[in-house]
Amino acid sequence: MTGLELPLALFLLLNLVVALMRAARGPTPADRMLTALLFGSTGVGVLVLLAYAGAAPALVDVALTLALLAAIAGVAFARRAWQDKDQENMGDD
Amino acid sequence: MQGMTKVGDGVTAAVLRRAPMFALLWWVLAEGQSEAWGLGAVAVATATSASLYLQPPSRRRFSITGFLGFAGFFLWNSLHGGAQVAWMALRPRPDLRPEFLELELALPVGSPRVLMLNTLGLMPGTLGVRLDGDRLKLHVLDKRLPVAASARALEAHIARLFGVEHRPPGRPRGGAVNDIKPQSGERLSPPSSGWERGEGP
Amino acid sequence: MTEFASTTLLLLGAFFYFAGTVGLLRFPDVYTRLHALAKADNLGLGCLLAGLALQADSLAAALKLLLIWPIALVASAAVSYAIARRADALRLAPWRGEQGENKP
Structure with missing residues (x-):
């Protein structure tokens, strides 16, 4: 612990809030989907910092699980994008 | 699937390759705690068999x-x-x-x-x-x-x-x-x- | 020494997160914003994890932190492709400079 973790976690949280507000404002639906990206990276960062700031090592497992869920959701998301309704033959699995 | 002996050999080799990887992964996830190995053995066995089912051994190998x-x-x-x-x-x-x-x-x-x-x-x-x-x-x-x-x-x-x-x-x-x-x-x-x-x- | 390296990496990580957010606020369209988030935030997370791994009690705990990185990378690579694909399916033209503004 260097004493830096808590301030940095708060800083990232502020970043996350600002970015979420920006992304939620759009203007396009694709912009709003950026929020999904933000949770996967900033959310995980905040969790690991908190784990090492407050000696709550279980938060590392929470961060790992969040990253894993984000990955699974992301892949499912991308695979749906693959077979988009304009029916292109992607030639991939 | 194919001829039993061929597949069997491939499966053994794949188990020998994959099980140590999953054991390593378990060791990392348990942060090296030795009392967790009972559960770990079950997890490694499950993960290995699931991986064989989901990704059957093939000739294509990572280098x-x-x-x-x-x-x-x-x-x-x-x-x-x-x-x-x-x-x-x-x-x-x-x-x-x-x-x-x-x-x-x-x-x-x-x-x-x-x-x-x-x-x-x-x-x-x-x-x-x-x-x-x-x-x-x-x-x-x-x-x-x-x-x-x-x-x-x-x-x-x-x-x-x-x-x-x-x-x-x-x-x-x-x-x-x-x-x-x-x-x-x-x-x-x-x-x-x-x-x-x-x-x- | 380890403490110094750890602090440097943590600050560097926070810097990249900050840059990613600034990119999100300043870049002109969804594609460019995706570049900012996907690259800067992931590098930020990588620096953060490396910095914390230096403080970990055991090798296994350090590796566990580092394991988070590739998983998060898979997540953001897949999500950013999905978003770009979606934006393309919505026929969003990329921003090409002031003269090429595509806003109606």
Whole structure:
């Protein structure tokens, strides 16, 4: 612990809030989907910092699980994008 | 599936390769606690059998050197890409030259392509937008950057990782920079009808 | 020494997150914003994890932190491709400079 973790976690949280507000404002639906990206990276960062700031090592497992869920959701998301309704033959699995 | 003896040998080899990997993974997840190994044994056995079911052993093998080469290349380029985009975001006057480019993929269909498409988004200045047969539509942050050369370098690393052939189209080997062509509506016909129309519904 | 390296990496990580957010606020369209988030935030997370791994009690705990990185990379690579693909399916033209504004 260097004493830096808590301030940095708060800083990232502020970043996350600002970015979420920006992304939620759009203007396009694709912009709003950026929020999904933000949770996967900033959310995980905040969790690991908190784990090492407050000696709550279980938060590392929470961060790992969040990253894993984000990955699974992301892949499912991308695979749906693959077979988009304009029916292109992607030639991939 | 196929003849029993052949498959059986492949399965044994695959178990011997995969089980230690899962055991290592368990050791990391349990943070080295030895009392967790009872549960760990069950987890390793389950993971190994699930992996055999989901990804049956095949002749295609990852090469370790290919993996290290790819990892090093990837690490360096994500550093480069992150620093580059940070500079672009923070400099007083943003100077972006975004453009759609199209790249003819030289990798076989399947996992190599999926990996290519996904890693491109983390490389400096490129983002995979759409894969249409062999043609990959890319979005680049700055068309003045040598994106085609780095995309080909990435392709070569992925080809080595999977042990597949890498043939950039048009020319026999390497050096393919001109086969990436700009897709800026006015100069070239768009890849699919009407994608240049501005904001949709 | 380890403490110094750890602090440096943590600050560097926070810097890249900050740059990613600034990019999100300043860049002109969804494609360029995707570049900013996908690259800068992931590098930020990587630096953060490396910095914390230096402080970990055991090798296994350090590796566990580092394991998060590739998983998060898979997540953002897949999500950013999905978003770009979606934006393309919505026929969003990329921003090409002031003269080429595509806003109606």
